[in-house]
Amino acid sequence: MFLSALTGGLLAAPLAAEAQQTGKVWRIAMLFAASSTDEDETRNRDALRDGLSVLGYAEGRNVVMDCRWAEGKLERLNGLAAELAMQKPDVIVAVSEPAAFAARRATTTIPIVMPISGDPAATGLATSLSRPGGNVTGLAMLKAESTPKQLQLLKEMRPSLKRIGLIFSETASDKLAVTELQQAAKVPGIQLYLAEARTPEGYASAFETLVKKGADGLIIVTSAAAYSHRQLICDLALRQRVPIISGLSEFARAGALMTYGPSQRAMFVRAASYVVKILQGASPAELPIEQPTKFELVINLKTAKALGLTIPPSLLSRADEVLQ
Numbered sequence: 001m002f003l004s005a006l007t008g009g010l011l012a013a014p015l016a017a018e019a020q021q022t023g024k025v026w027r028i029a030m031l032f033a034a035s036s037t038d039e040d041e042t043r044n045r046d047a048l049r050d051g052l053s054v055l056g057y058a059e060g061r062n063v064v065m066d067c068r069w070a071e072g073k074l075e076r077l078n079g080l081a082a083e084l085a086m087q088k089p090d091v092i093v094a095v096s097e098p099a100a101f102a103a104r105r106a107t108t109t110i111p112i113v114m115p116i117s118g119d120p121a122a123t124g125l126a127t128s129l130s131r132p133g134g135n136v137t138g139l140a141m142l143k144a145e146s147t148p149k150q151l152q153l154l155k156e157m158r159p160s161l162k163r164i165g166l167i168f169s170e171t172a173s174d175k176l177a178v179t180e181l182q183q184a185a186k187v188p189g190i191q192l193y194l195a196e197a198r199t200p201e202g203y204a205s206a207f208e209t210l211v212k213k214g215a216d217g218l219i220i221v222t223s224a225a226a227y228s229h230r231q232l233i234c235d236l237a238l239r240q241r242v243p244i245i246s247g248l249s250e251f252a253r254a255g256a257l258m259t260y261g262p263s264q265r266a267m268f269v270r271a272a273s274y275v276v277k278i279l280q281g282a283s284p285a286e287l288p289i290e291q292p293t294k295f296e297l298v299i300n301l302k303t304a305k306a307l308g309l310t311i312p313p314s315l316l317s318r319a320d321e322v323l324q
Contacts (some may be wrong), residue, residue: 026057026279029066029089031081031103033096033224036069040250040264041095047265048093048115051272057279070099072228074198077102085110091275094136096224097171100125104136111284114138115271116264118173118223120289129289137284138274139267140291143177143221143247148184150245150260153297154217155190156315157258158243161217163191165210165242167233168221169198177221198225200232207236215242222247222261230254234303243307252298252323257307262292296320 030048034041045067049059057063066089068080077098084092085106092112094100103112104125117140120126127133129140155161166181168174178194185192193213195206203226210218220226220233227248234255237244244251247261270290278284297315300323304311316322 023062025062025064026091027064027066027087027089028052028091028093028275029084029087030068030093031077031084031095031099032067032069033072033074033077033099034069034228035071036067038228040253044095044115044264044268047268048272048275051269052275055272055276057272057276074098074224078105081106091278093271093275096227097123097125097173098224100136100138104134108135110135111278112136112138113271113274113278113284114140114289115268116141116262117289118143118171119176122176123172126289129291131286132289133285135284137287137289138271140289141222141247141262141267142291143173145180146247146261146295147177147181147219147221149295150219150247150258151181151184153258153260153315154219154243154245157311158217158309162189163193163214163216165193165195165206165213165215165218166221167195167197167203167206167210167218167226169223169225170196171223174221174223181219198223200229203229203233203236207240207242211240211242218242218244220244220246220251220256222251230256238303238306241307243303243309249296249298249321252300252303252321255300255303257300257303257309259296259298261295263294263296266294267292298323 059065070076081102092103094103094112094114097117100114119142121128125136193210195210197203197206230251231254243257245258249259252259297319298321299319
């Protein structure tokens with residue numbers, strides 16, 4: 001840890017010095033699909049600010065940030081992205097896959113950084129992860145890789161589980177996750193039921209349909225829509241008395257039984273380095289899209305108690321965080 005901190009400090013010092021010497025004030029725009037009152041998203045915004053500050057780019061000194069929020073209404077993203085593009089910021093930070101698509105529709109010249117996304121190569125946001133080829137780069141959580149692990153964890157939590165429901169959106173990366181899960185679920189005694197949703201009414205209908213089919217547990221594929229409606233989703237799960245697992249710890253804090261996926265804060269801090277590289281002249285077309293290397297297992301014991309479930313000790317011992 002000491003060596004990592006020392007190395008990080010040595011690398012950050014020249015960046016900070018260069019940032020201070022230019023005397024330029026950089027304009028960074030952020031486009032959110034979520035609501036401006038979403039505390040988790042404001043923490044993510046602050047994580048990006050923290051990452052920029054460490055690298056010598058501090059708001060109020062040499063950085064001006066302009067944030068736009070779609071308030072959970074994805075149809076507003078195109079208009080907000082167009083507004084931001086007209087102001088010609090140095091970088092647009094697009095928070096979510098739909099926000100990245102909206103930003104790219106608004107401009108093909110202003111660099112776009114994604115702190116979190118599904119599979120940019122599968123969705124067409126990038127030519128490949130190693131060489132994006134356009135004006136979009138950043139980080140990807142590759143839901144197709146993490147969703148089968150969520151199935152495994154759900155089955156470990158409830159060995160008797162035989163019928164699993166999967167709720168997903170219409171994005172290409174979600175559909176890729178569905179395909180991977182269908183392969184992983186091809187084992188004796190497991191039935192997989194699918195439901196597509198992206199609106200409050202859609203999630204309510206999906207829950208009702210899957211529970212009627214006898215689903216013993218649900219996997220919620222992480223998407224901008226699901227994230228925006230995570231509290232509703234978790235409330236529906238408790239009302240229907242069905243355990244759910246998803247990909248970001250924010251779902252567990254909203255009441256999901258478990259989550260398994262990368263840390264959003266870590267990804268936003270890391271995204272700051274992409275922004276800085278671009279400000280210093282790097283081309284987003286040539287900045288490889290990174291994948292997270294650390295995944296967190298978060299378990300909500302309060303939800304387990306409400307559902308009358310006992311979490312196996314072997315699972316609890318592996319949890320990175322246990323919410324009481």
